[in-house]
Amino acid sequence: MPLWNVYHPVGAYSEEEKREFADLVTSLHEAAGLPRFYVVTLFHEVDRGSFYVGGEPADDVVRVAIDIFARDVDDPARRESFRHRIGAVITPFATAKGLRWEFHVDQTPRDLWMINGLVPPPPGSDAERLWANENRAIPY
Amino acid sequence: MPLWNVYHPVGAYSEEEKREFADLVTSLHEAAGLPRFYVVTLFHEVDRGSFYVGGEPADDVVRVAIDIFARDVDDPARRESFRHRIGAVITPFATAKGLRWEFHVDQTPRDLWMINGLVPPPPGSDAERLWANENRAIPY
Amino acid sequence: MPLWNVYHPVGAYSEEEKREFADLVTSLHEAAGLPRFYVVTLFHEVDRGSFYVGGEPADDVVRVAIDIFARDVDDPARRESFRHRIGAVITPFATAKGLRWEFHVDQTPRDLWMINGLVPPPPGSDAERLWANENRAIPY
Numbered sequence: 001m002p003l004w005n006v007y008h009p010v011g012a013y014s015e016e017e018k019r020e021f022a023d024l025v026t027s028l029h030e031a032a033g034l035p036r037f038y039v040v041t042l043f044h045e046v047d048r049g050s051f052y053v054g055g056e057p058a059d060d061v062v063r064v065a066i067d068i069f070a071r072d073v074d075d076p077a078r079r080e081s082f083r084h085r086i087g088a089v090i091t092p093f094a095t096a097k098g099l100r101w102e103f104h105v106d107q108t109p110r111d112l113w114m115i116n117g118l119v120p121p122p123p124g125s126d127a128e129r130l131w132a133n134e135n136r137a138i139p140y
Numbered sequence: 141m142p143l144w145n146v147y148h149p150v151g152a153y154s155e156e157e158k159r160e161f162a163d164l165v166t167s168l169h170e171a172a173g174l175p176r177f178y179v180v181t182l183f184h185e186v187d188r189g190s191f192y193v194g195g196e197p198a199d200d201v202v203r204v205a206i207d208i209f210a211r212d213v214d215d216p217a218r219r220e221s222f223r224h225r226i227g228a229v230i231t232p233f234a235t236a237k238g239l240r241w242e243f244h245v246d247q248t249p250r251d252l253w254m255i256n257g258l259v260p261p262p263p264g265s266d267a268e269r270l271w272a273n274e275n276r277a278i279p280y
Numbered sequence: 281m282p283l284w285n286v287y288h289p290v291g292a293y294s295e296e297e298k299r300e301f302a303d304l305v306t307s308l309h310e311a312a313g314l315p316r317f318y319v320v321t322l323f324h325e326v327d328r329g330s331f332y333v334g335g336e337p338a339d340d341v342v343r344v345a346i347d348i349f350a351r352d353v354d355d356p357a358r359r360e361s362f363r364h365r366i367g368a369v370i371t372p373f374a375t376a377k378g379l380r381w382e383f384h385v386d387q388t389p390r391d392l393w394m395i396n397g398l399v400p401p402p403p404g405s406d407a408e409r410l411w412a413n414e415n416r417a418i419p420y
Contacts, residue, residue, distance in 0.1 A: 001384050003345060007182055015329040015337075022332030036334035040343050040382065042287055043330040049155040050183035052162030054176035054275060057155075063180050065143060065207070066252075067345070067384065079251055087254045095257060100277075102180065104141050104207065105252035111359055112346075112385035114367045117375060135334060137380075147322055189295040190323035192302030194316035194415060197295075203320050205283060205347070206392075219391055227394045235397060240417075242320065244281050244347065245392035 001113060002029050003067045004041040009051065009059040009099070017093065018043050024089045032072075033124065035132040038115075053100075062094045064103035069110040072123075141253060142169050143207040144181040149191065149199040149239070157233065158183050164229045172212075173264065175272040178255075193240075202234045204243035209250040212263075281393060282309050283347040284321040289331070289339040292379065298323050304369045312352075313404065315412040318395075333380075342374045344383035349390045352403075 004025050013021065022041035029039045048059040066086070073082050086103055094101035113120065116137045121127030127140040144165050153161065162181035169179045188199040206226070213222050226243060234241035253260065256277045261267030267280040284305050293301065302321035309319045328339040346366070353362050366383055374381035393400065396417045401407030407420040 001382075003343065003384070018329060019332065019335070019337065023335035026332075026335035039334055040341070041332040041335075042326055042343070043332075044326075045330075046182055046184075049158060050185075052159065052166075052181040052183075054179055055159070055163035055166035055181075057159060061180070063143065063182070067386065073252075076251070079249075083252055083254055083259070086252075087257050091257055100256055102141075102255045103253070104143070104248055106207065106246065106248040106386065107252075108384055108386040109359075111356070112353075112363055112366075112387075113383070114363055115382045116380055117367050117371055119363070186322055186324075189298060190325075192299065192306075192321040192323075194319055195299070195303035195306035195321075197299065201320070203283065203322070213392075216391070219389075223392055223394055223399070226392075227397050231397055240396055242281075242395045243393070244283070244388055246347065246386065246388040247392075 001067060001069055001108070002034075002039055004039075005044060005065045006041065007044045007046050007051070007063045007065075009061070010045050010047050012045075012062065012097070012099065013043065013093070021089075021093045024092075028085055028089050030132075033128070033132070035128065035135060037131075037135050037137075038120075058100075060099050062090065062099050062101040064090060064101065066103060066105045067108055068105055069113070070107040071110070072107070141207060141209055141248070142174075142179055144179075145184060145205045146181065147184045147186050147191070147203040147205070149201070150185050150187050152185075152202065152237070152239065153183065153233070161229075161233045164232075168225055168229050170272075173268070173272070175268070175275060177271075177275050177277075178260075198240075200239050202230065202239050202241040204230060204241065206243060206245045207248055208245055209253070210247040211250070212247070281347060281349055281388070282314075282319055284319075285324060285345045286321065287324045287326050287331070287343040287345075289341070289379070290325050290327050292325075292342065292377070293323065293373070297373065301369075301373045304372075308365055308369050310412075313408070313412070315408070315415060317411075317415050317417075318400075338380075340379050342370065342379050342381040344370060344381065346383060346385045347388055348385055349393070350387040351390070352387070 026039040166179040306319040
């Protein structure tokens with residue numbers, strides 16, 4: 001976690017653009033102290049005949065569904081800032097290309113989460129910093 | 141939001157059927173006052189070898205995962221009614237075609253949601269009515 | 281419910297392996313008393329150019345997103361056990377194949393859930409046991 005599922009029109013992004021998009025997504029969460037490899041971004045091409053907005057087929061919309069942990073962002077001011085920072089990540093890959101966009105965030109429990117069989121270290125711990133520095137899961 | 145992800149067998153729906161299905165989904169939420177363009181319906185074809193129900197490969201099941209906002213439906217009686225109205229939308233596109241089906245709804249926070257860089261207007265506000273009437277996001 | 285969405289590299293699994301994986305997923309939840317047909321496992325092949333971990337394209341990661349019901353697992357000790365049992369299901373289909381993996385679980389409301397137009401019976405009820413024994417939804 002976080003997990004970004006990006007549903008987009010066919011051919012909306014080159015591989016280079018997807019990589020840049022995912023890099024910005026990752027940096028957004030890294031800025032909050034997360035190891036980069038925690039952040040997974042999946043791109044899903046959805047053809048016009050399977051992508052409906054308001055009941056109409058759409059090939060000009062990017063719909064992003066994001067899962068983060070509950071309690072990671074609690075304070076109303078930080079939530080508002082977080083919302084706008086997510087929007088700032090998406091804008092160059094949507095608005096700037098003439099695409100409409102929408103995202104929403106879901107918050108899920110941290111204690112039902114696992115990586116490679118390891119319980120990820122507590123936020124702010126030395127072990128988490130080690131994971132961040134090494135950018136991989138290490139037994140601790 | 142709402143977001144409907146419809147996982148269905150290969151070839152279960154023609155484009156016309158998907159459009160009708162998405163139109164009914166949209167009308168269900170529009171009846172609660174939502175602008176139509178808030179409602180996104182994505183159809184995902186899943187082949188039998190990737191779709192398992194009870195551990196068995198399945199090509200006769202439609203599995204719908206729905207995200208709505210927390211607090212949009214709070215009252216137990218309204219929740220029960222909402223459940224049955226969702227079921228009534230799916231039935232003609234599943235039971236009537238000999239397909240089994242299942243849906244579940246998740247509820248996510250409204251304050252981590254954004255469309256085209258805009259914070260959507262409060263429920264019941266004049267701005268939301270304008271968005272509904274114009275069926276698009278307008279700075280307010 | 282539960283619903284497992286398994287995002288995996290292209291060609292990671294044969295059909296037989298997907299079936300075995302889904303069978304173990306199903307048995308995990310069946311052990312908690314659920315009818316087997318409640319458990320849906322969907323496999324989604326994601327190519328390297330659409331699958332980013334830490335902003336880098338990845339073809340060696342399995343990312344699993346699981347939805348279960350809120351309150352099904354409440355007690356901290358049972359949650360910890362549940363986390364490890366999920367990990368034990370994934371390990372042979374990831375670690376053992378040289379793939380990294382991550383899962384997270386979301387918990388959603390039971391009262392916005394429906395199968396084939398029926399409200400599933402209460403947990404632990406005679407009707408639920410009938411559904412489990414018959415492995416199908418039966419009017420009650």
